[in-house]
Amino acid sequence: MYHEPVLKEEVIAHLQVKEGQKYIDATLGDGGHTLAILEKGGIVLGIDINDQSLERAIHRINSAGYGKSFFPCKGNFEHIDALAEDTGFNQVSGILMDLGYSSFQLDESDIGLSFLRDSPLDMRLNKDLGVTAADLVNSLSEKELTQLISNYSDEKFAKSFAHAIVLSRNLKKIQTTRQLADILKSASSPGYEHGRIHPATRTFQALRIVVNDELGNLERSLPRAARLLLPGGRMIVISFHSLEDRIVKMFAKEQERIRNGAQPWLKSVTTKPVEPTSTEVQSNARSRSAKMRVLERKVYL
Numbered sequence: 001m002y003h004e005p006v007l008k009e010e011v012i013a014h015l016q017v018k019e020g021q022k023y024i025d026a027t028l029g030d031g032g033h034t035l036a037i038l039e040k041g042g043i044v045l046g047i048d049i050n051d052q053s054l055e056r057a058i059h060r061i062n063s064a065g066y067g068k069s070f071f072p073c074k075g076n077f078e079h080i081d082a083l084a085e086d087t088g089f090n091q092v093s094g095i096l097m098d099l100g101y102s103s104f105q106l107d108e109s110d111i112g113l114s115f116l117r118d119s120p121l122d123m124r125l126n127k128d129l130g131v132t133a134a135d136l137v138n139s140l141s142e143k144e145l146t147q148l149i150s151n152y153s154d155e156k157f158a159k160s161f162a163h164a165i166v167l168s169r170n171l172k173k174i175q176t177t178r179q180l181a182d183i184l185k186s187a188s189s190p191g192y193e194h195g196r197i198h199p200a201t202r203t204f205q206a207l208r209i210v211v212n213d214e215l216g217n218l219e220r221s222l223p224r225a226a227r228l229l230l231p232g233g234r235m236i237v238i239s240f241h242s243l244e245d246r247i248v249k250m251f252a253k254e255q256e257r258i259r260n261g262a263q264p265w266l267k268s269v270t271t272k273p274v275e276p277t278s279t280e281v282q283s284n285a286r287s288r289s290a291k292m293r294v295l296e297r298k299v300y301l
């Protein structure tokens, strides 16, 4: 089973894919969006930081017969400009960033991203990254843990969760996702969020963000990506939590302020973020928090 691409129709419509033009998918994943671009005749550089994602996408795309117009590339999209330069994709008609994690990574891999699956508490998308989630929960002070959980997830129980983590690790090192999820569950109140989400949901989000430097990577990549766009080229970013969306929104605002002559450099194509329809949310629950923003490189006369 492959990851269900979120907002696929909307992505393809906004990218305005043209035959023979170059595109960058900076978050290849299982290659669902890339495949849709290839089917429209585009040529795609597919970047992913995770080896398993690359393997799965390469297999899928080659099996579909699009291997000739697809260029897979291992790397962090933080370095999108250098990766594009090295592969001849430094002037492209469109760039897509579908942030976060694929269903395979969350549900089936042993990276430890999800509390629904018992695995080592790692969370690194790439083993070259230094610090694991286990390193953080076993070494940060209670105050630092409270700040981490609260800053990156708005968890109301951040303080009591951090306290419970510290008490628990004093008895036994926290090494698995199940261990951490159980600690958080015991530290929460019975009516936590009216049962809508598991008590571990937000803390796991915070740890994933920090371990993979999600926000830093996004912030650094946006201006670098923008410079690769041909005039009229479009950049699409799909985010899944408000911290990411805020970065994209601020970047878009900043672009409106940058003047070159009388014109902004990139303009927002959509005034409000595009969200999935209720039909999409019904068939793919993971799409429910998606927000898509579209920016276009201005054409100067």
Ligand SMILES: C[S@@+](CC[C@H](N)C(=O)[O-])C[C@H]1O[C@@H](n2cnc3c(N)ncnc32)[C@H](O)[C@@H]1O
Binding pocket: 003, 004, 005, 006, 026, 027, 028, 029, 030, 031, 032, 033, 034, 047, 048, 049, 050, 053, 075, 076, 077, 078, 098, 099, 100, 101, 102, 125, 217
């Ligand atoms: C939501 S999935 C993309 C799914 C894809 N659009 C599809 O249709 O199959 C996000 C992907 O981005 C990758 N990723 C996350 N952070 C990254 C980064 N900083 N650089 C490169 N890839 C990253 C993840 O490994 C994951 O495979």
